[in-house]
Amino acid sequence: MNSRYAQFDRSRLKLQPLSHRQRDLGLENWLRLEEPTAPYEHADMAARGTPGYGARARSGEHPSIWRAPAQAGVNRHIIALMERGLISHIAMNGAGAIHDFELALIGQTTESVARYIRSGEFRLWQETGMSNDWLREAGECGFGEVLGRRILESDFPRVN
Numbered sequence: 001m002n003s004r005y006a007q008f009d010r011s012r013l014k015l016q017p018l019s020h021r022q023r024d025l026g027l028e029n030w031l032r033l034e035e036p037t038a039p040y041e042h043a044d045m046a047a048r049g050t051p052g053y054g055a056r057a058r059s060g061e062h063p064s065i066w067r068a069p070a071q072a073g074v075n076r077h078i079i080a081l082m083e084r085g086l087i088s089h090i091a092m093n094g095a096g097a098i099h100d101f102e103l104a105l106i107g108q109t110t111e112s113v114a115r116y117i118r119s120g121e122f123r124l125w126q127e128t129g130m131s132n133d134w135l136r137e138a139g140e141c142g143f144g145e146v147l148g149r150r151i152l153e154s155d156f157p158r159v160n
Contacts, residue, residue: 025110065089104156
C-alpha cells in the first residue's frame with residue numbers, strides 16, 4: 001500500500017554500540033528479595049486494596065494481572081509473585097522486554113531519555129536491534145516469549 005507520506009530515509013540513522021550509551025540503571029541497583037524495601041504509603045492505595053485478594057488469586061478463583069509500564073529492577077520480585085501464584089498474567093509495553101535483553105547482554109539498562117531525545121539518538125543502539133530480528137523469526141510466538149527464549153538460549157554473560 002502506498003502512503004501519501006514520504007518514506008523516512010533510514011540510511012541517515014547512526015546506530016551506535018550500547019557501550020557508548022550513558023545508562024541510568026545497572027545490576028548493582030537491583031534489590032535482592034531478602035533486602036528490605038523503603039516504606040511506601042499512598043492514600044489511594046489503601047482505598048483500592050481488596051481484602052482477601054491474594055488468597056483468591058492463589059486459589060485460581062480470579063486471574064491476577066500485573067499491568068505496568070516497563071519495569072526495570074523488580075524482575076526478581078515479579079518472578080517471586082508468579083511462583084507464589086499471586087500473578088497469573090503480565091501485561092507491559094515492549095520496553096520491559098528491552099530492559100531484560102540489555103540486562104542479560106551488558107548488565108545495565110535504561111538510557112537517559114531526556115538526553116537522547118534531545119540529541120536524536122533515542123533507541124538507536126546496534127545490539128538492541130537484535131530483538132527486532134528475533135521477532136521477525138518468531139512465527140506464532142509473542143514478542144516477550146521469543147525474547148525470553150532467545151535470551152535463555154544465548155551466551156549472554158548475565159543470564160541466570
